[in-house]
Amino acid sequence: MMRNWKQLTGLGIFLLALGGLATWDEWKTKKDEQDKETKGLITTIKPESVVGIVYHSTGDSDTDDKTSTPKTDPSKSVDATLKLVNGRWEITSPVQTAADQQAVTDLLKNITDYKTESEVTTGKDKWATFGLTNPRRSIELETNDGKKTAFFVGVNSPVGFGVYAATSASDTVYSGSQYIATSTGKNLFDLRDKKIFTLTSPQVTALILKSGPESITLAKEDGKWLITAPVKANADTVAVSNLLDDITGLKAAEFIESPDKTIAKALSSSSSFAEVTLTADKANVSLKVADVASALYAQLAGSQTVYKLHDDAKTKLKKSAKDLRDKKVFTFQSASIAKVNIDGENFTKVASDWYSESDATKFGADGKYAGTAGGQPKPQSHIRGLIVDLEYARAEDVYEPGSKEMKNLPKAPKHKIILFPAEKPAAAISTEFWLAQDNPEMVFLRHSGAPQYLYKAKRSIIASITPSNVTPAGNEMAAPNVPN
Numbered sequence: 390m391m392r393n394w395k396q397l398t399g400l401g402i403f404l405l406a407l408g409g410l411a412t413w414d415e416w417k418t419k420k421d422e423q424d425k426e427t428k429g430l431i432t433t434i435k436p437e438s439v440v441g442i443v444y445h446s447t448g449d450s451d452t453d454d455k456t457s458t459p460k461t462d463p464s465k466s467v468d469a470t471l472k473l474v475n476g477r478w479e480i481t482s483p484v485q486t487a488a489d490q491q492a493v494t495d496l497l498k499n500i501t502d503y504k505t506e507s508e509v510t511t512g513k514d515k516w517a518t519f520g521l522t523n524p525r526r527s528i529e530l531e532t533n534d535g536k537k538t539a540f541f542v543g544v545n546s547p548v549g550f551g552v553y554a555a556t557s558a559s560d561t562v563y564s565g566s567q568y569i570a571t572s573t574g575k576n577l578f579d580l581r582d583k584k585i586f587t588l589t590s591p592q593v594t595a596l597i598l599k600s601g602p603e604s605i606t607l608a609k610e611d612g613k614w615l616i617t618a619p620v621k622a623n624a625d626t627v628a629v630s631n632l633l634d635d636i637t638g639l640k641a642a643e644f645i646e647s648p649d650k651t652i653a654k655a656l657s658s659s660s661s662f663a664e665v666t667l668t669a670d671k672a673n674v675s676l677k678v679a680d681v682a683s684a685l686y687a688q689l690a691g692s693q694t695v696y697k698l699h700d701d702a703k704t705k706l707k708k709s710a711k712d713l714r715d716k717k718v719f720t721f722q723s724a725s726i727a728k729v730n731i732d733g734e735n736f737t738k739v740a741s742d743w744y745s746e747s748d749a750t751k752f753g754a755d756g757k758y759a760g761t762a763g764g765q766p767k768p769q770s771h772i773r774g775l776i777v778d779l780e781y782a783r784a785e786d787v788y789e790p791g792s793k794e795m796k797n798l799p800k801a802p803k804h805k806i807i808l809f810p811a812e813k814p815a816a817a818i819s820t821e822f823w824l825a826q827d828n829p830e831m832v833f834l835r836h837s838g839a840p841q842y843l844y845k846a847k848r849s850i851i852a853s854i855t856p857s858n859v860t861p862a863g864n865e866m867a868a869p870n871v872p873n
Contacts, residue, residue, distance in 0.1 A: 428504075429504035429505050429506065429565075430501075430502075430503070430504055430505075431500070431503050431504070431505055431540065431554060431556060431563065431565075432500070432501060432538060432540070432556060432558070434501055434530060434532060434538060435501065436494070436497040436498055436501050438532045438533050438534075439473070439497055439530045439531065439532055439533075440472070440473045440531055440532065440533050441470070441471065441472050441473065441530070441531035441537075442469075442470065442471040442472075442493070442496075442497075442528065442529065442530060442531070443469075443470050443527075443528070443529040443531075443539075444467065444468070444469045444470070444471065444496075444527075444528050444529075444575070444580070445466075445467070445468050445526070445527040445528070446465075446466065446467045446525065446526050446527075446573070446574060446575060446576075447462075447465075447466055447523075447524075447525050447526075448462045448464065448465025448466045448467060448574075448576075449462065449465070449525065449570075449574060465576065467575065467576050467577055468482075468483065469482065469483065469577060469580055470482045471488055471493060471580070477490060478490055478493040480577075480580060480581060483577070484577075484581075484646070486581055486582065486694075487581070487582035487587075488580055488581065488582055489579070489580060489581060489582045489583065490582070492575070492579055492580055493580065495572075496528075496572075496573060496575065496580075497530070499568075499569065499572040499573060500528060500530070500540055500569075500573065503554075503565065503566075503568075503569045504565065505554065505563035505564065505565040506551070506563075506564055506565050506566070507563070507564050508561050508562070508563055508564075509553065509561075509562040509563065509564050510561075510562050511559075511560050511561050511562070512560050513560050515562065516543075516555065516562065519543045519544060519553035519555075519562050520543030520544030520553060521541050521543040521553060521554075521555050521562065524541040524542055524543050524555075525542050525543065525544070525570060526540070526541065526542035526570065526573050526574070527539060527540075527541055528540045528573060529557075537557075538556060538557055538558055539556065539557040540554070540555075540556050540557075541554060541555045541556065541557075542554050542569055542570050542573065543555070543562075545567060545570070546564055550566065550567050551564050551565060551566065551567060552564070552565060552566070552567045552569060552570045554569060578643070578644065581641075581644065583640040583641045584637075584638070584639070584640055585639045585640065585641060585676065585687065585689065585696055586636070586637045586639065586667065586674060586676075588637055588667055588669050588672060588674060589637055590630065590633040590634050590637050592669040592670070592672075593609070593633055593637070593667050593668065593669055594608070594609045594668055594669060594670065595607065595608045595609065595667075595668035596629075596632075596633065596636075596665070596666070596667060596668070597664075597665070597666040598632075598636075598663065598664075598665055598706070598708060599661075599663060599664040599665075600662075600663045600706055600707050600708055600709070601663075601707070603619060603709055603710065604618065604619065605618065605619065605708065605709070605710050605713065606618040607624055607629060607713065613626065614626055614629040616710055616713060616714055619710055620710055620714070620789060622710075622714045622715065622787075623714065623715040624713050624714055624715055625713060625714060625715045625716060626715075628712060628713050629713055632705075632708060632713065635705035635706075636665055636667070636705070636706070637667070639676075639687070639696075639698065639702060639705070640699065641696035641697065641698070642696075642697045642698060642699045643696070643697035644694060644695075644696065644697075645686070645694070645695040645696070645697060646693070646694060646695075648686070648695040651681055652679070652681050652686050652695060653695075655679035655680070655681050655686065656677055656679045656686060656687075656688050656695065658679070661677050661678060661679050662678045662679055662680040662685060662703075662706070663677075663678040663706040663707070664676070664677050664678070665678070665706070674689065674690070675689070675690040676688070676689055676690070677690070678698070678702070678706060684697060684698075684700075685697070685698040685700075685702050685703060686698070687702075711786065711787065714787060716783045716784040716785070716787060716844075717781075717782070717783055717784075718779070718782040718783065718784055718834070718836070718844050718846060719779055719780060719782060719818070719836065719838065720838065721780060721808065721810065721818060721838075722780065723773075723776045723777050723779075723780040725810045725811060725812060725815070726738070726776055726808050726809065726810060726811070727809055727810065727811035728808075728809035729743075729772055729775075729776065729806065729807070729808055729809070730805075730806070730807040730809075731775075731804070731805075731806050731854060732804055732805060732806075733805075734746075736749075736769055736772045737749035738811075739752045739756050740752075740756035742768035742770070742773075743768055743769045743770065743772035743773055744766055744768055744769060745766075745769060748766035751764075751765070751766060769856065770856075771853045771854075771855065771856045772853075774853035775806075775851065775853040775854055776808070778849070778850045778851070778852065778853060779806070779808070779820070779850060779851075782846055782850040783846065784844040784845060784846050785831065785845050785846060785847065786844075786845040787842055787843070787844055787845075788842065788843040788844075788845070789841075789842070790841050792843065794833065794843055794845070795843050798823055798833060798843070799823060802821035802822055802823050803822050803823055803824050803832075804821070804822040804851065804854060805819070805820070805821050805822070806819075806820045806822070806851075806854075807819045807820070808820070816837070817837070818836055818837055818838050819836065819837040820834055820835070820836040820837075821834065821835050821836075822834045822851060824848075825845065825848075829848070830847060830848050830849075831845055831846065831847060831848055832845070832846055832847075832848045832850070832851065833845055834846060
């Protein structure tokens with residue numbers, strides 16, 4: 390018994406030893422992998438722990454010779470301090486403004502991911518030789534534990550594409566890729582948030598855009614955009630969304646803290662290239678845009694900063710009410726239409742097919758053919774195509790009452806189409822069409838659902854008015870039968 394107990398005890402100790410060995414081996418493997426990942430890193434600071442940055446750059450002169458040391462250019466020298474405030478980076482000097490979040494993130498990543506290739510020497514008395522006493526870059530990072538560590542970039546190495554670097558954490562001079570010099574070479578413009586508006590497109594509930602002589606007012610009601618001035622009409626959701634994306638996405642091509650008299654006068658003038666007012670739940674922001682020597686300059690109300698805009702802002706801001714209104718002509722659904730009258734001829738839907746009025750009487754209430762064998766009429770399939778084309782029809786232009794286009798319409802329309810919905814008491818939709826005299830590919834139309842408007846649309850929306858796609862009297866409808 391004692392012998393068996395001793396054997397079991399020995400086996401237990403052996404197993405424990407094996408377990409300890411396995412644990413140690415696992416720990417050693419993880420440590421080796423960690424050492425491999427951190428080997429050569431100039432710092433082990435994590436970007437997410439940084440809460441403050443003091444940035445200094447002497448500003449390199451441009452040179453095509455990557456092996457030579459770029460000379461400093463005092464005119465390009467940059468000094469800036471940044472702080473993390475409520476999770477977002479802000480520049481606190483030389484101006485108080487929002488920072489470009491991605492630019493700061495990239496700057497921190499470039500520093501904390503940088504791996505040196507070798508240790509050159511030790512001793513601060515030798516730093517001057519490597520351009521580290523007065524470095525090209527000096528970037529101090531403050532972490533959330535209150536510690537501050539500075540990173541220095543010196544001159545390029547005389548051979549290859551290397552550069553000398555050091556940190557305030559030691560006296561060692563390192564050599565590594567010149568990438569650390571180019572990736573940390575920033576100017577104040579690079580570090581600033583270039584977005585003009587802090588509002589995002591989904592936050593906006595109302596918009597006023599004065600572009601040229603016309604002032605457009607839009608309001609969002611129950612998730613839909615409406616034009617309230619200069620006309621009252623439904624807005625095109627996609628067009629308004631694109632406009633808001635363009636406006637809220639406006640970025641500065643240049644910041645001007647002290648604009649010259651010409652720019653200042655243009656921005657204070659009663660006339661302007663454009664004026665924008667955005668309204669959100671708890672914000673109301675206005676921007677004025679002036680054209681000076683074919684360049685656009687903008688200024689937010691209550692701000693001293695002037696922004697020079699990119700050239701594409703001209704097309705983004707030049708909008709009219711016609712550009713933004715909903716140009717969908719009809720609101721019916723093709724599946725709801727049970728009967729159609731085309732220029733006095735009636736067509737009726739039986740089950741899912743369309744027939745002339747006389748042929749439709751040959752079917753029973755269940756939609757099955759009730760006539761003699763072999764006498765079943767052929768469906769008029771072009772009617773379905775016509776109704777679908779009308780359902781999706783979009784206008785190229787919309788004219789208000791009193792317009793010259795309305796006044797110049799011939800008394801008699803070229804075609805008249807009446808759509809009868811199956812469900813009562815839905816009203817019939819009566820539509821009149823006139824061929825556009827100035828463009829054979831266009832038609833004018835007016836319908837009882839919105840009698841105050843005249844629409845100009847592609848002629849293809851009535852291409853299926855006859856089975857052969859040819860109207861009487863030789864007026865060809867050559868455009869394809871495609872919903873707009």
